Amino acid sequence: MINPYFFCELCKDKHELKGKVNCLYNLDQNDWDNFMMFEKCPACESSHFYLQKDFNKILGCGIIIVGIIFVPMTYGLSLAVVALIDWLLYNQVPDSIVCYKCKGEFFGIKVIPKKILPFDHHIAELYEEPS
Numbered sequence: 179m180i181n182p183y184f185f186c187e188l189c190k191d192k193h194e195l196k197g198k199v200n201c202l203y204n205l206d207q208n209d210w211d212n213f214m215m216f217e218k219c220p221a222c223e224s225s226h227f228y229l230q231k232d233f234n235k236i237l238g239c240g241i242i243i244v245g246i247i248f249v250p251m252t253y254g255l256s257l258a259v260v261a262l263i264d265w266l267l268y269n270q271v272p273d274s275i276v277c278y279k280c281k282g283e284f285f286g287i288k289v290i291p292k293k294i295l296p297f298d299h300h301i302a303e304l305y306e307e308p309s
């Protein structure tokens with residue numbers, strides 16, 4: 179089990195989420211201590227987060243290609259095997275929580291609050307820089 183940490187896009191650094199957090203952008207330890215509420219991002223104070231699967235797509239595709247290569251030898255069975263491996267890998271990958279505004283990412287969160295939903299374009303638009 180990994181310890182929870184926050185990859186801070188503002189500092190471009192990893193902050194361990196226990197004890198004192200050395201973030202250049204928010205020195206208020208209270209915010210960092212309460213990160214688990216996901217009421218506000220400790221780094222940028224935004225209040226919107228989304229859930230992300232950290233699935234390695236390149237790895238996933240590689241496995242499928244291997245499956246296809248072995249189709250003639252295994253009469254298609256290899257495809258079923260790689261689909262299974264793919265699915266197992268996908269389920270092994272822990273979710274992370276990303277802040278819409280600063281794109282900082284929380285890893286190793288054991289209990290993800292129900293209010294955190296997958297990426298939503300409508301919310302993301304709120305944080306888009308006007309061009």
Ligand SMILES: [Zn+2]
Nearest residue numbers: 186189201202
């Ligand atoms: Zn930081």
Ligand SMILES: [Zn+2]
Nearest residue numbers: 219222277280
């Ligand atoms: Zn943020």
